[in-house]
Amino acid sequence: MPADQRPALWLDRISRRFGSRAVLEDISLAVPSGRITCLLGESGCGKSTLLRLIAGVDRPDGGTIDLGGTRIVGPDRFTEPELRRIGFIFQDYALFPHLSVADNLAFGLQGLDRRERRSRVAEIADRIGITHLLNRYPHSLSGGEQQRTALARALAPRPEVLLMDEPFSNLDQGLRERVRRETLEILRQFGTTAVLVTHDPQEALAVADLIVLMRNGRIEQTGSPFDIYDRPASSYAAEFMGPCNRLAGIWTRGSIETPIGRFAAGLDLPNGSAALVCIRPQALSIAPDGSGISARILSKTFTGESEQIEISVHPLFQPLRMHSHERIRMAVGDKVGLHLNGAQIHVFAEPVPLEQLSSLGGEIIHGEILTETVS
């Protein structure tokens, strides 16, 4: 690990209320220097509010924020946003429509004299590849060009931390991927510490060094993309990061028993307690030979990239969903054998929702049926 592991940004027990509603509760977070941190969550989870608190355009009701070792928010302490050296890229980019691209870039450089300012604008425009746009006005730029201009404007004053609020969501699908890749490249080149807000788990997985998954104003889980995807801390985290098949199970003797098999898990639970199993679609595969768990194909949907298949397994009332990247020769209605890849199965010591119980027809309550179907 490099020596400079002091976090660029340190948030401690931040809370924010709007009226009687708690938008953020007890948020503590260390943002690593020179890395990209993603605040991920559904709309309304508080991630954008957290970003605004860091920027200083809103004030928390409690907690402290340190930036580069200096306290900027705390009791009796509030550094105005203009003194924080924090860059911000807004969802709508917020380019000033009455200023040319060059003047937009120069907006944050008022401390410099005219010549320095001009050379800094030229330099940043060159590095981000928008030199040809300098004399244009924001309304004449395409979405991608606006995004790059916003990036250049935010980076021009060399901020300590760059905040981005859904910076790619205004771009259409094809453009988004490209702009995202370019932006990442630039951020890595500059060694910028960035905090990015997104509601898109794919984006977070693709972009982040560190993902902070938020839920209802609290942090659900913090970790690397692999941590979050492969070792979700809760069924919420598992389902948020990607589709899951949910199954109810019973914890016995160090593993969990479900209608379709027994899975090892490191839970500390009394024997006989209910638990929840999340199985990623890609953990399932089928074979025509009848090996594995006996199942039947309910439907197939071809999406080009893969086939989405629903299969029914006795005694589950809800079908299981799976993807196949190979062509499936079996037809709807065929009997198949189901195989499981244990790495993509997650077990949580969470109370099983009622609807999950009903999908088992109530039989799970006795626990008898389970052993019968497990081969």
Next chain:
Amino acid sequence: MTLANSPDGIQSRHLRARGGAWIVASCVIAGLVLLPVLALLWQAMRGSDGLWSHLAANVLPHAITQTAILLAGVGLLVAVIGTLSAWLVTAYDFPGRRMLEWALLLPLAVPTYIVAYAYLDLLHPLGPVQGVIRAILGYDSPRDFRLPDIRSMTGAILLLSLVLYPYVYLPTRAMFLTQAASLVEVSRALGTTRAQVFHRVALPLARPAIAVGMSLALMETLNDIGASEFLGVRSLTIAVYTTWVTRYDLPGAAQIALAMLALVIALVSLERWARRRQRFSTSAQRGRSFAPRVLTGRAAGFALGLGLLPVVLGFLIPASYLAVEAWERFRLAGFSAGLVTEARNTFLLSAIATAAVVACGVVVSYGARARPGRLSAAALRVASMGYAMPGTVLALGILTVVAGLDRWIDATARDWLGVSTGLVLIGSGMALGYAYLARFLAISTGSVEAGFSRIPRSYDHAARTLGRGPGETLWQVHLPLSRGAMAAAGLLVFVDCMKELSATLLLRPLNFETLATRIYAEAARGTYENAAYAALAIVLVGLLPVILLARIGRMGQKP
């Protein structure tokens, strides 16, 4: 690249104070608006019991009755004219409709005292109209035949309504345009006939808009001093004015003014209530405009004639009269030196006041934006309160404040410098500027706020995170981006300052005449034709905001 050198503690606390300066400034401005009201209360409490019982017995009952009749009459008439004309140009299509849509706003350019002034002369028993009628009917002298005297309550109600109905027309038409379409179509599909649509759908829908417009028109009525005076209506405003000016009884005037304040509060409550309802209902579908029924032939002619009636009576006749009279005067005598002085006075005073009013409006609006919170919101609300205050009432409060200040300045100057400053604030026109500020601040904050609301919040935040303080952000982002709104605010305030009569009459420096006070003086003397220039000038300048309004109305209306 680190913040380590940024001095913390002291600087950030200092900055907090700097940002708070906006709130302090907003509160000071709000305080300036509130102060006259408090002074009025204090002034009213100084009056003796005997005085109050005299007023209650002899002055108030009559004045209140007269005012109530006036308000009821004007309220009813503006609602009828405003709503019907709005419905006419929305629900029907006929040749001339487009023209009528903006022409119906024209009477807004004619202040109440000018319409009264024009008709007084026009309908004078020896004037042109009665002369023509006598000639047609074959009478020789006014003794044989004359029309009922315009100088009556009925005359006042008619004339005031003719120039105040656009207050109802404007919001009601907007309401019909923005949302009647789908609702009318639905109700037709549900079996409502064309004839029933108006009273079963459109009217209930427009009720909040009508109430808003009506309350504004009634505030103008309450504020009016010229028309009531010329037409012999002894309203509360006149009672305040005479109690003050002819009897030098300030506490008495203040007590009558309090009665007016009660009426104002009722009107403001009506307006607030209606606006809430209006906001509630405009959240419905919008965008599609109404498909009007096409009229042809005699029906079209009738519709056009009906629609033109308020325009002709409320604008064309008085304006043409003024133009003809002004031309006659010009041919006979050229421009008088007095007119030039008065025009210059009016222009300078209005320009200076406008600059101050718009600047204060910017401060208050930006304060509420840069430092959102209960305090800045309250300041914004208080600052927008003055529009409802009749000029006479406001002038009374301001006089109390300013005269006290003047005496204090004078005493201090005599103690320290040995010179008497006299009534420096009143003498320099500061008091009058203050009155304009308190009365018209609502117009500028409203307009500036509307301009600011079109600027996304992210612009503020972008500027702040790029190192600009709140003041710089205002200067470099908000002001350049809301230039249009600023200009509109300036225009509206300027024209209102120019037309203002009731406060000007009471607070102007000695021997200082504006165009409006000149008209009042000439009309009081009965020498109407002498002020034709001044009145024409006011009407012409008054057309500017009407043009602006008409353009805004057209922009909001998609073809």
